[in-house]
Amino acid sequence: MATKLNAASALRKDPIESINLEGLDPALLATKPLHEVQLDALVVLKIVKHCRDYQPTTATGQLLGIDVAGSLEVTNCFPFTSKSHDDQDEGADEMDGAEYQLQMLRCLRKLNFDANTVGWYQSTYLGSFWNQSLIETQYNYQKTFAQSVVIVYDPTRTTQGNLCLRALRLSDTFMELYQNRKFTMESLIQHKLTPTSIFQSLPVKIRNSHLLSALLHELDENTSHSPSLRDSISQPASTFTPRIAADISPLSTNFDNLELGAEAYLERHLEYLGETVEEHGQEQWRWQGWQRSLHKEQQRLQQTVSKRRGENATRASQGLPPVYGDEDLQVSSPALTKLLASEPSRLETLIITNQIDTYCKQINQFAGPAMSKMFVAKSVRQDAQAASS
Amino acid sequence: MAATSSFLHLQFSPNSASATPASSSASQTFSVAVGPVVLFSVLDHFLRRPDQQTKVIGALLGVRSEDGSEVEVRNCFPLSHTETNDQIVVDADYLNQMYSLHQRVNSKETIVGWYATGTEIQPSSVWVHEFFANETAPFQPVHLLVDTSLSNDKMASRAFVSSSVGVPGSEHPGSMFLQIPCDVKYFDAERSGLDVIALAKDTPDKSANILSDMDNLERSIVQVQEMLENVSAYVDAVLSKKEQPNNAIGRFLMDTVSSIPRIDAGEFEKMFNTHLQDLLMVVYLANLTRSQLAIAERLHKMV
Numbered sequence: 001m002a003t004k005l006n007a008a009s010a011l012r013k014d015p016i017e018s019i020n021l022e023g024l025d026p027a028l029l030a031t032k033p034l035h036e037v038q039l040d041a042l043v044v045l046k047i048v049k050h051c052r053d054y055q056p057t058t059a060t061g062q063l064l065g066i067d068v069a070g071s072l073e074v075t076n077c078f079p080f081t082s083k084s085h086d087d088q089d090e091g092a093d094e095m096d097g098a099e100y101q102l103q104m105l106r107c108l109r110k111l112n113f114d115a116n117t118v119g120w121y122q123s124t125y126l127g128s129f130w131n132q133s134l135i136e137t138q139y140n141y142q143k144t145f146a147q148s149v150v151i152v153y154d155p156t157r158t159t160q161g162n163l164c165l166r167a168l169r170l171s172d173t174f175m176e177l178y179q180n181r182k183f184t185m186e187s188l189i190q191h192k193l194t195p196t197s198i199f200q201s202l203p204v205k206i207r208n209s210h211l212l213s214a215l216l217h218e219l220d221e222n223t224s225h226s227p228s229l230r231d232s233i234s235q236p237a238s239t240f241t242p243r244i245a246a247d248i249s250p251l252s253t254n255f256d257n258l259e260l261g262a263e264a265y266l267e268r269h270l271e272y273l274g275e276t277v278e279e280h281g282q283e284q285w286r287w288q289g290w291q292r293s294l295h296k297e298q299q300r301l302q303q304t305v306s307k308r309r310g311e312n313a314t315r316a317s318q319g320l321p322p323v324y325g326d327e328d329l330q331v332s333s334p335a336l337t338k339l340l341a342s343e344p345s346r347l348e349t350l351i352i353t354n355q356i357d358t359y360c361k362q363i364n365q366f367a368g369p370a371m372s373k374m375f376v377a378k379s380v381r382q383d384a385q386a387a388s389s
Numbered sequence: 390m391a392a393t394s395s396f397l398h399l400q401f402s403p404n405s406a407s408a409t410p411a412s413s414s415a416s417q418t419f420s421v422a423v424g425p426v427v428l429f430s431v432l433d434h435f436l437r438r439p440d441q442q443t444k445v446i447g448a449l450l451g452v453r454s455e456d457g458s459e460v461e462v463r464n465c466f467p468l469s470h471t472e473t474n475d476q477i478v479v480d481a482d483y484l485n486q487m488y489s490l491h492q493r494v495n496s497k498e499t500i501v502g503w504y505a506t507g508t509e510i511q512p513s514s515v516w517v518h519e520f521f522a523n524e525t526a527p528f529q530p531v532h533l534l535v536d537t538s539l540s541n542d543k544m545a546s547r548a549f550v551s552s553s554v555g556v557p558g559s560e561h562p563g564s565m566f567l568q569i570p571c572d573v574k575y576f577d578a579e580r581s582g583l584d585v586i587a588l589a590k591d592t593p594d595k596s597a598n599i600l601s602d603m604d605n606l607e608r609s610i611v612q613v614q615e616m617l618e619n620v621s622a623y624v625d626a627v628l629s630k631k632e633q634p635n636n637a638i639g640r641f642l643m644d645t646v647s648s649i650p651r652i653d654a655g656e657f658e659k660m661f662n663t664h665l666q667d668l669l670m671v672v673y674l675a676n677l678t679r680s681q682l683a684i685a686e687r688l689h690k691m692v
Contacts, residue, residue, distance in 0.1 A: 041586040045426040079494045112437040162605040207596040216590040360675040367672045369606040
């Protein structure tokens with residue numbers, strides 16, 4: 001991934017035709033902290049298509065666009081080449097990946113498309129996207145292009161009837177910490193970093209061009225006056241088939257989200273949640289083990305030092321010079337410093353905590369509507385019974 | 390050149406095309422399904438065209454069925470071209486480069502044709518079509534024409550194939566563009582995306598936020614209610630003899646009503662309660678996990 005980024009930044013240094021910026025509101029050019037991400041409808045569909053083509057493996061790609069006064073406008077995107085095809089020559093593939101990106105950006109720029117990298121996107125399965133590589137990649141992106149985001153798209157949740165897109169950014173404090181790769185308890189407390197403050201979640205907005213709105217209205221019209229529907233109604237009842245062609249139009253109402261049974265979804269969630277909690281426990285156990293040994297070492301040192309102090313005191317009372325100098329009375333030893341330095345990184349715990357949090361939130365988000373759906377079904381039934389009796 | 394005069398564009402309205410037996414052979418043997426992403430890309434490309442240019446062209450990528458009669462257009466990429474009078478120059482290098490780039494991501498999608506914007510097929514289209522025929526050989530290329538000028542207040546997207554006409558053995562056979570059926574095809578996941586995109590079409594600033602699951606559910610339920618009201622209004626109208634009864638609609642309604650499974654009331658109650666218990670249990674567990682985590686985090690700070 002690093003080479004890919006280099007390629008992108010190299011392209012940026014290419015001589016860009018001087019753009020006339022006069023007459024533009026300077027407020028639009030100022031760099032402000034991002035507060036929302038605005039996706040073009042085209043980008044949404046491209047991401048959806050790419051991720052669907054690659055299911056069940058994760059798909060990644062680059063986002064192109066520009067940030068205007070705190071709102072990141074993503075106007076185009078293109079998929080990255082998948083690595084799974086030729087694993088044997090990983091090195092060569094990496095090179096080609098960079099070359100591919102460069103060429104793609106050049107091609108797009110030639111035809112007036114935005115060729116300004118603003119981040120990347122990734123597909124995920126049930127929100128299990130928290131891992132080191134995501135953070136590493138996003139760190140590199142934000143290092144190179146300060147205003148970049150990662151869009152996480154969940155195809156499994158989307159098939160349940162609601163588009164699931166999240167825009168994330170690493171917080172500034174985390175960027176600072178990650179630069180030093182120092183994730184000890186002390187530094188976390190010092191920077192007031194909690195698992196929830198690693199990432200900053202931005203609201204996602206979808207925007208259509210006027211021309212596109214026209215197309216959508218047209219498609220909508222086709223739905224309500226579809227020829228296949230008219231045909232099946234106007235035919236005599238003897239030729240009746242209890243099916244209306246399902247492919248009426250892409251904009252016919254989508255009732256996937258009224259589906260009642262979704263145990264499989266919950267089951268898988270619980271399964272994943274269980275696994276992650278176990279990982280979290282292991283991580284915790286490792287850290288506690290480290291702390292115990294640290295404690296032991298400290299105690300041992302304390303004991304020796306107090307013993308030496310005692311000896312010094314007895315010698316002083318006898319009027320003799322002390323055996324141990326000040327150096328020997330310090331509570332430190334090479335073993336202790338080594339142990340202190342080898343504190344297990346808390347990064348993994350932070351990530352796992354976030355992952356668990358995501359799972360739990362998703363379960364909650366799912367359970368709310370599921371319960372309402374059940375009560376809707378129940379009341380519909382009661383009404384029906386009351387009507388029939 | 391004589392070729393410009395030997396160009397013929399036959400146009401049938403989609404309904405008559407399927408009704409007249411003469412043309413049905415052509416329309417039945419060949420059909421095109423276009424993914425929404427293609428139409429979106431074409432419009433985006435059109436918006437980004439250079440100042441003086443009035444139309445844009447590009448290549449269509451997709452898959453063909455084994456016998457080549459069904460084409461599914463899944464993707465596309467833009468091309469640059471220059472047009473002077475009747476001459477049209479397509480950047481072939483650009484095409485090859487872009488095509489190889491797309492091949493690397495998805496090797497299944499091959500060039501199946503080309504798109505252009507405009508109201509009518511133009512004489513220069515013949516040349517571009519021939520150019521693409523080389524790319525798609527041995528199959529014939531598909532031409533997708535999107536009317537971005539919204540003539541007749543419609544953004545019609547039409548698909549064509551060409552076949553040669555003229556005296557056999559003559560040096561410049563003419564081309565005839567035949568309109569073929571073209572539907573918009575989409576997948577489940579795309580549909581949810583389109584739903585949100587479609588939401589944005591009615592707002593004044595053409596933008597929409599992503600809905601939460603709950604809001605989305607509410608929207609669906611409101612829609613169902615509207616539909617039910619519609620239907621009951623119609624049924625009432627028929628019953629009070631205000632409206633002509635339509636037997637087919639009646640059959641559909643009856644079918645729908647009878648598709649509701651009959652469940653015993655006690656059984657239903659039992660199912661409902663166990664389900665509810667499961668859900669509440671899971672939610673409780675999830676919340677418990679979260680609070681445990683929060684406590685662990687705080688305790689760690691104190692150590």
